[in-house]
Amino acid sequence: MNDTQLDANPAPSDARPKKPRKTSFTKALNDALDLGMDRFDEMFLIGEDIAEMGGDFGVTRKLWAKYGAERVRDTPLSEAAIIGTCVGAAMVGMRPVAEIMFADFLGECYDQIVNNAAKVRYMFDGQFSAPLVIRTACGGGFGGGPHHSQSVEGWFLNVPGIVIVAPSNPADAKGLLLASIESDDPVLFLEHKALYRARSDVPDGYYTTPLGKAAVARTGTDLTVVATMRMVPMALTAAEELEAEGVSVEVIDLRTIRPYDAETLLESVAKTGRAVVANEAPKIGGLGAELSARIHEECFSELSAPVGRVDGLDAPIPFSVPLEHEVLPDETDIATAIRATMEASR
Amino acid sequence: MNDTQLDANPAPSDARPKKPRKTSFTKALNDALDLGMDRFDEMFLIGEDIAEMGGDFGVTRKLWAKYGAERVRDTPLSEAAIIGTCVGAAMVGMRPVAEIMFADFLGECYDQIVNNAAKVRYMFDGQFSAPLVIRTACGGGFGGGPHHSQSVEGWFLNVPGIVIVAPSNPADAKGLLLASIESDDPVLFLEHKALYRARSDVPDGYYTTPLGKAAVARTGTDLTVVATMRMVPMALTAAEELEAEGVSVEVIDLRTIRPYDAETLLESVAKTGRAVVANEAPKIGGLGAELSARIHEECFSELSAPVGRVDGLDAPIPFSVPLEHEVLPDETDIATAIRATMEASR
């Protein structure tokens, strides 16, 4: 699996328009929601303080004023009910987009996601779909402490039926969010908090960026770094640094974590013969493990050194910022892993 | 980490006594609970219908009669409250052992496990411990359908602070459960339903089997299979089959999944030069990924073929038994993976 993307979704998707502008990640998401709400009558937004207030991070700003309280719906502090409502509504053809304020709170609605959203299509023999999107703010780096900083993709990695989307830049964030809204599968849409203020060129108008397809964020010939979300800009920084040392690094932005685009990454590693996988979550049982295993298994003879794994330490996220920096990986750790991998293959 | 086990726990632990008897997995667990209740005043049992009824699988049978309703405590159908109660009680030095009837229901109390039990020690700077055990029946193979058959270790693999224990035979089940009760860390104790009726020699009396230590279930020289729970007997069967074909297979029973005993498995692979990892859960992001990655990374030069991964298909568990058999891996799949790995390394 993972490699064939059958676009079974009949929802309309414009060609990606031309004129890009520097837009923030937050604004790109806001635009996507606005365009989606405009296009899909069945779409509605639901979450805590997303209406008049516009959400804790401002992603739903102004949409309540434009689309009204029926379609931009505040809820009580009831995460299970929020996601339950989405699953039920999706089962009858609505396209709910939930905001779970912090990804750490997905524990409250874990059952609804894993046992309900991810399974209704399968266990009821295709009679239901669950076209819902769960947007949530994840990741650390701002002193949020153990319950406002976690990278949660590992919680859902082993769950068939769930799509996990994880953009690294504003243009992808917009296109991936619209693709997620169009998707007939339930999507966990991860928004790294450290990226909300990132700015880049974002095309105007409606477009989708395909789910399940990685992007080559930078081409190179000596080593492939596979990264997601905040680790992508970090990997690019490390790549620049290594360029100066004469190492040509290719950076793959996975974009969709589940199911992931093995084809693109294996092709890259087959070419470079070396790989480093970079994630913010703890090492054991994280996305890095899956990617490392897959690369080793499928590029065994092409690899000239074992795949390097860059991850968070095996600890919760402490409140103290210096301690948090110790726990989370950064550009330096990626650069170090690249050097070690180059070294090991000489 | 993972490799050093500092037995920081002062609880008494007898030497493993001599006379073994054929005992069922269920009875071995029941004995462990009985011995624990007898030894530790702070220990209590809590769960749905565990008291007079003795639990859905009979593991707590007769303990209510012996220890009373205060210490063998029935609850309402409130999984979050069951685990919350355990965490709170553990924070003040009790040693609660919860039964969550089916592992699939851990979604209800996911937050308490991941955000509370796993973090109280760390986030409060060591002022609290959470010495609780969550026993739960997992795994498929009996037509239980999508909500009574899941292998859930993947849900918790990426969560620092949690211990995941997964016995494959009655003697280990007893010793590991007692070690889990003694443990000052929160333990998710997985009981594979297909193993409840398994019988083997089980020593009498109180003994502990160390957490974080794998066992060599079978020695061999050509290839290492790493397995857990029900996959261990299946791996042993496959190993017998391969023996007849002239392949000598070593089988490592991981026993503790998190943190796992990398030392034992890496030593074995360093010796055999080939490995297959076998799990019942879906492949993507499962335990197999972590083990395969780790082996590749650390035995890169010793490996003569890529590590084989045997797993469940990437699907929920269907009700129909033939379909379920299709989704779940078995002896044949392990044997096939061993042959393929042998083939690839010739």
Place this chain on the structure above:
Amino acid sequence: MEREQLLDLYRDMWLIRAFEQGLEAEFEQGNVPGMLHTGLGQEATQAALANNLKASDAFFPDHRCHGLNALAQQRHKGDGERIMAELFAKSTGVCGGKGGSLHSADPSVGNFGDNAVEGSYLVTVLGVALAAKMRGESRVACAVLGDGTVGRGEFHESLNMAAIWDLPVFYACVNNGYAIATPVGEGHASADIVDLARGYGFPCEQVDGNDIVASHDAVAKAIGHIRAGKGPYFLEFKTWRWQGIFAGEFRPEAEVKYWREDHDPILMTDELLIDRGVDADELAAIEQQQHALIAEWIAFAKESPPPDLVKATADVYAQWEVGGR
């Protein structure tokens, strides 16, 4: 209640009983995979629901609702046997054998499927109700929930959200006195579940769930309230299940006797009908007809082929294929 209507309900109750008895016999012979929870003893509650819910409504059945599911299938599509086939894990089942007893659904008859994680659909039902409200449909979204299931926190989240959003949710609480072996009064602050529901400010009523006339009327009233756009409604059926726990009977003898002999919903209805001049032969004929029908359904289920193995990986994702072995 009109004699004809009562006879219809009586017929439905016999369908449920025959279904469950036939199924139980097959289960004991090892012909039905998985676990089995039957609705025996709760026929009046289920028949009352089935007779008031339309195909355009949405109900989430609980684990004892084979009868309700079969009635919905039978009334709206004439293929009740597909519920039986599902329980036998056959390709002709409503979910092609992938769901089974705990996950039988057919939305075209209003059956949105059980969720074997008890109580989880207490929040799912909100979304179905919300969608109906947003679209201006007159759909009633019904959650059938056992007394034990009320222990779940989602009970509170659901009732609260249904209340603040005035959703068309019908809580049909089947209080049969026990959650597995735990008496309702030991598992809850009140043995009357309505006491836990009243704080949310919408109507909460109780009814004798073995009295088919009272149950039918109570359901009609509840559904009328909801269809009139007046928001959620909570109805507690006091009933009792024949099935004990797998280890056998554990309930007081007098209690067993009361419910099985003195307060059996079918025997109670027998009396009512005889009072109205229906003769005993006619009643016996109904009983026999329904048993015969169920025998046919069982035969159908047994003869049906199992699902094709390709189904093992079908419908995991809408947009991707999942690989096999």
Place this chain on the structure above:
Amino acid sequence: MEREQLLDLYRDMWLIRAFEQGLEAEFEQGNVPGMLHTGLGQEATQAALANNLKASDAFFPDHRCHGLNALAQQRHKGDGERIMAELFAKSTGVCGGKGGSLHSADPSVGNFGDNAVEGSYLVTVLGVALAAKMRGESRVACAVLGDGTVGRGEFHESLNMAAIWDLPVFYACVNNGYAIATPVGEGHASADIVDLARGYGFPCEQVDGNDIVASHDAVAKAIGHIRAGKGPYFLEFKTWRWQGIFAGEFRPEAEVKYWREDHDPILMTDELLIDRGVDADELAAIEQQQHALIAEWIAFAKESPPPDLVKATADVYAQWEVGGR
């Protein structure tokens, strides 16, 4: 209430206010990491709790309870500054800087720590209470919970379990009218949280949470009930927080005026004390003393060293070391 006791409570309220105001100023200057929720406006509620809870009790503070935490620390150990240091993420903090505002705990003063997943400790508190009951200790286990937090399903699981097991749980519900920007009456079926709690059958009371005398007496009564072994108690404080949402004020002007000018807990107590003959200078002196104390605490926090980096991987497991980079 005795004049001396009232003066003590007054002093405590000023400690809370000075703490939060000092902290807020530091936060605005970027000296305090993370997020900040203050207890300004809720001083009476917190002081009432602090004055009735013993070090041997166990309370789970909410995210606005810096003041309660500091008072507990100060009363029982004389080191209130360690709460301030924790907020500055310093090694001298109660959790060595690993917890911060949302995870400050010190069980030796009865502080079991906030859980930033709002409402999660609603079930954790059950275990502390159960342990006390099993051991025959007279400990009261208290959960401080906001009105918004009542939305969590765990609210139901907790109240139900506390009721059936008759646990010594004190629910101190701080109804300040809003969850972030959501008015309590929009988030819940009733703006009076007690309405949602009454069904469980234990005492549920409301009190003006800005009236220090009423709040103190209500807390004393609740705790007396629990210590007497009579089971759980629910007390709803009607109060109001000064802090709006990060984007500024969003509440009606008249409401803001009422709570900040006409119903300020400290100003109300000023009047009471002046009525009892305390002179205004004495009151001003108390205010100043507490501000001076807090200035010292802030200086202590600022001067304290950050945690040693080895702490990043300490205390993940009791029995294993976790590797660093």
